[in-house]
Amino acid sequence: MNICVNRILPCSFIDGPGSRMAIFLQGCNMACLYCHNPETQQNCCHCALCLPVCPAAALTQQEGRIVHDPEKCLGCDACLAACPHFSTPKAHILSLATLLERIKRAAPFLSGITVSGGECTLQTSALVQLFTELHRQTNLTAFVDTNGLLPPDDLSTLLAVSDGFCFDLKAFDAALHQKLTGVGNQLIKENLRRTAQAGKLYEVRTVLIEGYTDSAEEIDAIGAWLAGLPGSFHWKLIPFRPQGVRSELKNLAPFSNERYQELLSVARNHLGTRITTSL
16 A cells, blocks of 8 residues: 655654654645645645746656655745645655665664654545554554544554654634634534544644734633643644745734733643644
């Protein structure tokens, strides 16, 4: 089986416990206004609009498809800026065997892997096979970083083979969630609850955005709801930054540190020391 990968970070200390290889998959089922990695949302349609902007000729068109040469690539991301489709020509297909071998070579330096996106659960079948083989061949842990918008049966399957989950809870108010992401949050909250009940919820993350998720009422509502879930998971509050954003929020200023500290206090009223920051 193959898997579509956007990029791989060999070592990360913010994507779960310990030192982890972070594997970002291509494709997403949301269109968040504040998405910092919009190039992960769609698969490349091979329109070729990126070809003329590449300064290193790292992109070519072969039989109607755009091919990326990582040896030539300068990493300037001019192709991403030129793409109107929220995609990238640099995403690549890997066999699970190839990916697993890459993980195993780095295993002595890792605590585990975390698969993210985009939305990694769109490739649930591949994740199940990858995690099953990872556990059979190594002592590494396997984490899922998800927006929570996945069918209940897929969640059940992943719960059986995963060691932990990081969830985005983008908003508690249903109308606000719809406005921010284009989808509702009822299924997401139910999946989050099920993951906590299974004892596999490691972290919940919420981005604070001026005019959207920056009210004390919204943070209080999330905090009160999370406090009612079982487990000792963390809740990370992340201040908005405009880097990478391509929606109407791209000109929004970075989130105020003063307001950030105020909302941290609101959150701590519910989860105390289980609140973590990204500062």
